[in-house]
Amino acid sequence: MTEDQALVALRDDDRAGVARAEAALWAMWCRSGRRELDALLAEGVEALGRGDFDAALARFTRLVEAAPEWAEAWNKRATVRYLAGDYAGSVADCEATLARKPHHFGALAGQGLCHLQLEQYSQAAALPRARRASSPRRRPPESAVGAGRGRPIQLSSRRW
Numbered sequence: 001m002t003e004d005q006a007l008v009a010l011r012d013d014d015r016a017g018v019a020r021a022e023a024a025l026w027a028m029w030c031r032s033g034r035r036e037l038d039a040l041l042a043e044g045v046e047a048l049g050r051g052d053f054d055a056a057l058a059r060f061t062r063l064v065e066a067a068p069e070w071a072e073a074w075n076k077r078a079t080v081r082y083l084a085g086d087y088a089g090s091v092a093d094c095e096a097t098l099a100r101k102p103h104h105f106g107a108l109a110g111q112g113l114c115h116l117q118l119e120q121y122s123q124a125a126a127l128p129r130a131r132r133a134s135s136p137r138r139r140p141p142e143s144a145v146g147a148g149r150g151r152p153i154q155l156s157s158r159r160w
Contacts, residue, residue: 003028007103022105029072029101037067041076048080056080064096071100075107087114 001009001024009021032038044059057080063073078093094111097104108127115124 010105026106029075029104032067032070032072034067037063037070037073040066041072044076044080048076048083053080053084057084064093069100071097071104071107074100075104075110078107078110082110082114082117087117090114091118 001021003025006021006024006028009017010025012018012021030038030041032041040059040063044056044063047053047055047059057077060073060077060080063070064077067073074093074096078090078097081087081090081093091111091114094107094114097107098111101107112124112127115121115127
């Protein structure tokens with residue numbers, strides 16, 4: 001399945017097909033085509049899994065510097081910045097991701113969560129429309145935990 005085929009499949013009514021398309025997109029997005037960069041991404045993901053945000057941020061920053069065209073490098077750094085409570089930095093990295101991959105539903109969702117944490121509600125409200133265009137069959141999570149704050153963020157339960 002190509003990236004274009006997967007993006008089309010996201011609009012399908014078949015939930016299993018949508019799940020396969022999403023998995024295919026993540027697999028594509030997480031491959032740079034360069035072994036050393038893919039290894040650095042894996043190191044960053046491992047550090048993130050351990051909760052070592054400093055090490056993860058360092059790895060993902062190296063990726064952004066080494067391969068600024070690679071959208072997933074920016075997206076992974078956005079993720080660690082969100083988890084570390086750097087919501088403005090995460091928004092900037094989500095925007096960089098989307099400049100490279102406009103249909104990156106992970107970056108769209110992450111940016112929306114950051115805007116909610118920053119109490120930028122009008123910016124957050126604009127993103128579901130963009131996400132609906134890239135992944136219309138997905139529903140937002142009913143709530144997400146704001147890292148560093150330990151309190152849930154209640155999201156709309158309507159379809160995106």
